[in-house]
Amino acid sequence: VAVDPFDLVVFGGTGDLAHRKLFPSLFRREHDGQISEPSRIIGVSRREMDAAHFRADVKKALETYVPEEELDKAIVKRFLARLDYVAVDATGDDGWEDLKAHIADGLDRVRAFYLATSPNLFDAITHGLSKHSLLTPKTRVVLEKPLGHDLASAQEINSAVADVLPESQIYRIDHYLGKETVQNLMALRFANVLFEPVWDSAHVRHVQITVAEKVGVEGRGGYYDHSGALRDMIQNHMLQLLCLVAMEPPSTMQADALRDEKLKVLRALKPIDETNVRTLTVRGQYRTGAIDGKSVPGYLDELEDGVTESATETFVALKAEVQTWRWAGVPFYLRTGKRLPSRVSEIVIQFREVPLSIFGSAGGFLAPNRLVIRLQPDEGVKLYLMIKDPGPGGMRFREVPLNLSFAETFKGPNPDAYERLLMDVIRGNQALFMRRDEVEAAWVWADPILEAWSRLGQKPASYTAGTWGPSAAVALIERDGATWHEDP
Numbered sequence: 001v002a003v004d005p006f007d008l009v010v011f012g013g014t015g016d017l018a019h020r021k022l023f024p025s026l027f028r029r030e031h032d033g034q035i036s037e038p039s040r041i042i043g044v045s046r047r048e049m050d051a052a053h054f055r056a057d058v059k060k061a062l063e064t065y066v067p068e069e070e071l072d073k074a075i076v077k078r079f080l081a082r083l084d085y086v087a088v089d090a091t092g093d094d095g096w097e098d099l100k101a102h103i104a105d106g107l108d109r110v111r112a113f114y115l116a117t118s119p120n121l122f123d124a125i126t127h128g129l130s131k132h133s134l135l136t137p138k139t140r141v142v143l144e145k146p147l148g149h150d151l152a153s154a155q156e157i158n159s160a161v162a163d164v165l166p167e168s169q170i171y172r173i174d175h176y177l178g179k180e181t182v183q184n185l186m187a188l189r190f191a192n193v194l195f196e197p198v199w200d201s202a203h204v205r206h207v208q209i210t211v212a213e214k215v216g217v218e219g220r221g222g223y224y225d226h227s228g229a230l231r232d233m234i235q236n237h238m239l240q241l242l243c244l245v246a247m248e249p250p251s252t253m254q255a256d257a258l259r260d261e262k263l264k265v266l267r268a269l270k271p272i273d274e275t276n277v278r279t280l281t282v283r284g285q286y287r288t289g290a291i292d293g294k295s296v297p298g299y300l301d302e303l304e305d306g307v308t309e310s311a312t313e314t315f316v317a318l319k320a321e322v323q324t325w326r327w328a329g330v331p332f333y334l335r336t337g338k339r340l341p342s343r344v345s346e347i348v349i350q351f352r353e354v355p356l357s358i359f360g361s362a363g364g365f366l367a368p369n370r371l372v373i374r375l376q377p378d379e380g381v382k383l384y385l386m387i388k389d390p391g392p393g394g395m396r397f398r399e400v401p402l403n404l405s406f407a408e409t410f411k412g413p414n415p416d417a418y419e420r421l422l423m424d425v426i427r428g429n430q431a432l433f434m435r436r437d438e439v440e441a442a443w444v445w446a447d448p449i450l451e452a453w454s455r456l457g458q459k460p461a462s463y464t465a466g467t468w469g470p471s472a473a474v475a476l477i478e479r480d481g482a483t484w485h486e487d488p
């Protein structure tokens with residue numbers, strides 16, 4: 001369904017995110033007829049450039065990041081014709097009136113400003129928009145991550161933006177919420193009656209959330225070395241996944257109903273601080289190794305010339321707990337890292353054993369049920385069940401998955417997370433965006449971990465690129481008599 005006409009202004013319009021994600025996603029929405037006339041997309045950055053040059057740049061980005069067979073010439077032409085460009089000095093006065101003139105005739109349209117810039121500029125840009133009277137009642141401002149570096153900086157950004165806009169017009173991106181399979185997690189839990197009765201500590205022994213990447217820091221060392229895996233992945237994406245698994249059923253899918261429930265989970269996370277950080281967390285940093293038979297450099301070699309030392313973690317494993325009646329005592333093991341052996345994001349719900357095996361020792365071990373929700377790649381859901389091995393030999397069992405593969409069931413590619421999220425901004429649906437109090441509650445939990453690491457001098461353990469992180473990460477879960485899930 002086509003969305004209402006809009007003007008979308010992309011600050012950071014010549015940047016990496018815009019090229020890799022935003023323009024390819026907008027192009028796909030154009031392709032599917034979701035962008036209606038006379039919508040416009042205006043790139044903004046500090047650099048002086050004319051619209052023709054900007055269009056040529058975006059065309060190149062499409063050719064790089066969209067498969068050739070999707071690039072229908074007529075649609076590319078139509079899309080590029082929507083684009084315009086204005087140079088604006090975010091921290092000064094130049095360019096704002098020019099931007100205003102460009103969209104002055106679109107007062108009745110949805111007017112979205114996407115801030116794909118460094119968060120240092122969020123204050124200046126939102127105040128610039130206000131000062132130059134660019135904000136309308138139909139304005140939405142989208143903030144890209146990272147939303148701060150710790151609680152204090154997140155609060156500073158949030159307060160600066162709140163000076164000029166109400167929360168209902170602020171869209172904080174966590175692109176994991178736009179992933180099809182992440183939304184499917186809600187479908188699985190709340191569109192089926194099967195899981196809810198067993199979704200608690202009486203039936204679930206533990207939960208695992210893994211987001212493993214093969215890539216290293218990909219030329220983003222400048223950013224990453226000041227961030228690290230806890231800030232880059234856990235504070236945002238992985239806590240959001242944990243929230244969707246652990247939250248109570250919201251009463252509706254209305255944005256605040258959903259966000260209220262996620263907030264309760266974040267506030268119920270057991271604190272990790274100096275007293276328990278050594279037993280509950282593992283930090284790692286990759287050294288040179290090999291992935292898929294190809295040797296890859298170590299983390300320090302990927303940083304800028306001259307940087308020879310770093311205490312930044314590229315891997316984290318930790319044991320979290322949600323202190324509520326539903327979940328008390330159930331470990332939530334979280335694990336993420338760069339330069340791991342494969343790219344896989346998945347959530348594993350490990351159920352408890354049957355209370356009693358009536359089959360005696362001849363039946364063999366009854367593996368407890370396991371629900372595996374694969375977020376990427378090979379998106380799907382597997383429910384591991386014990387099944388009788390066919391044959392006359394008596395009751396012998398085998399663990400077999402009920403296997404739902406999205407690719408087989410729903411032929412055709414999954415849309416990128418940004419496609420959904422960009423259209424939600426235009427539609428005015430905040431459900432898949434983080435509210436201020438959520439972001440801050442996540443920092444309230446993450447800050448003491450970072451502080452404890454630094455105060456106790458807990459340096460990252462080195463791991464060979466292409467392995468599953470430091471051995472302590474295996475020990476973290478094995479101490480509790482469990483193992484990280486590996487697809488057999």
Ligand code: BG6
Binds near residue numbers: 145213232
């Ligand atoms: C980003 C992180 O938010 O998410 C990156 O900054 C990471 O470091 C990326 O690589 C992972 O996203 P995806 O969609 O590829 O799983």
